[in-house]
Amino acid sequence: MPLDSIVQEIYKKGEEQVQAIINEAKSEAEKIIAEAEEKAKEILEKARKDGEKEAEALRRQEISSVRLEMKRQLLNKQREVLEAVFKSVEERVKNMDLDTKKRIYTALLKQNAVEGMVVYSNKDDEDLIKSIIQELGLNARYGGNIDCLGGVVIESGDGELRVNLTFEELLNQLYEQKMSELSKMLFG
Numbered sequence: 001m002p003l004d005s006i007v008q009e010i011y012k013k014g015e016e017q018v019q020a021i022i023n024e025a026k027s028e029a030e031k032i033i034a035e036a037e038e039k040a041k042e043i044l045e046k047a048r049k050d051g052e053k054e055a056e057a058l059r060r061q062e063i064s065s066v067r068l069e070m071k072r073q074l075l076n077k078q079r080e081v082l083e084a085v086f087k088s089v090e091e092r093v094k095n096m097d098l099d100t101k102k103r104i105y106t107a108l109l110k111q112n113a114v115e116g117m118v119v120y121s122n123k124d125d126e127d128l129i130k131s132i133i134q135e136l137g138l139n140a141r142y143g144g145n146i147d148c149l150g151g152v153v154i155e156s157g158d159g160e161l162r163v164n165l166t167f168e169e170l171l172n173q174l175y176e177q178k179m180s181e182l183s184k185m186l187f188g
Contacts, residue, residue: 082182086175093167094149101125101150105132108152108165109140116157118143125150 096104109119109132117140121129129152130142146153151166 082179085182086171090149090167090171093171096150098128102128102132105129105152106136109133109136109138109154112154112163112165113138113140114154114156114161115139117141118155118157118159120144120146120153120155122146122148122150 105125105128109129113136117138119129119133119140120143123145126142126145133140133142143155146166148166149168151168151170153166154163155161
């Protein structure tokens with residue numbers, strides 16, 4: 001029987017070693033699982049943060065895009081209003097009364113008179129321009145009709161100098177010079 005007790009002793013020690021190995025393996029497995037779970041949490045947290053950052057960037061981009069579109073639409077509307085104001089002024093100039101036209105033409109011709117000048121105007125204002133030239137005693141002649149809303153074109157006698165004082169030209173110059181001021185008045 002002594003052999004039986006040795007076998008049992010070996011068997012018992014083997015069982016203890018197997019149990020120790022199993023326990024160590026379980027412990028190692030639990031450690032590996034805990035590390036994997038921690039790593040998975042880190043990966044999930046990073047993915048969540050990255051997703052939030054990307055969503056925030058997309059939100060900002062969308063807001064920026066909407067703001068840009070709104071600004072573009074606002075500028076288009078402001079341009080439309082400015083053009084409507086310009087057209088309104090143009091219409092008022094077109095329908096100007098005779099006395100006002102006479103004052104304007106007289107001032108334009110006096111301020112821009114040159115010896116031997118030739119004056120052009122639209123057909124409707126031809127007689128008025130001729131009478132103003134005569135009243136002012138200008139050394140000038142009427143050169144003919146031009147297609148314009150009103151105003152005059154003055155040319156030197158030799159044709160080398162030509163000054164466009166048509167209402168369209170004067171309104172365009174005024175519009176260019178005063179557009180920002182007008183925008184501030186209308187839109188703040």
